[in-house]
Amino acid sequence: EAQVTQNPRYLITVTGKKLTVTCSQNMNHEYMSWYRQDPGLGLRQIYYSMNVEVTDKGDVPEGYKVSRKEKRNFPLILESPSPNQTSLYFCASSWTVTDTQYFGPGTRLTVL
Amino acid sequence: SQQGEEDPQALSIQEGENATMNCSYKTSINNLQWYRQNSGRGLVHLILIRSNEREKHSGRLRVTLDTSKKSSSLLITASRAADTASYFCATDNFNKFYFGSGTKLNVKP
DSSP: OOOEEEEOSEEEEOTTOOEEEEEEESSOOSEEEEEEEETTTEEEEEEEEEETTEEEEOSOOTTOEEOOSSSSBOOEEESSOOGGGOEEEEEEEESSTTSOOEEOOOEEEEEO | OOSEEEEOSEEEEETTSOEEEEEEESSOOSEEEEEEEOTTSOEEEEEEEETTOSEEEETTEEEEEETTTTEEEEEEOSOOGGGOEEEEEEEEETTEEEEOOOEEEEEEO
């Protein structure tokens, strides 16, 4: 089954404790993205990757890191989480930026 | 800043009625897409309209695009309670992807 998976689905952590949210897709897509969703703000792109080893900043990259060592995986790293990063995070993939994006189920992160 | 804005922010209708949502965007686009999200879950793609198209249909969905006004509309005909969800327009510009703030649709049975 074609899908995007994210782990964990729920995470409660404390300020400053490094964490990684994993994202994996099995559709051989080139383009992958991370978004955060906050009430009233819709989804905002954090980082995107056009292909392996090619990543770039989206609209709200501060406080986040990503890597794309393999085509299927695109982890999101918060090196020193802060409470303002409490949000619902989505990973997505597509053939190119102009194509349909397929979304993961989301990761609800709370930073205390 | 957000590329797309949706209007209205919330819409409540009776089952069987039509629902219309509007989206405005700020820069030139390649395509405009509409997505649906059931409460707190992942987004699901509904329809894509290319910048050289003016109208597109898919089942009960009708999308229009006016590039001169930088706006699009999504019409859901004969709505059902199961259409209750949030609807987002999305555009791409210089490799980045932008979503609007969404319209929350409530269809009452």
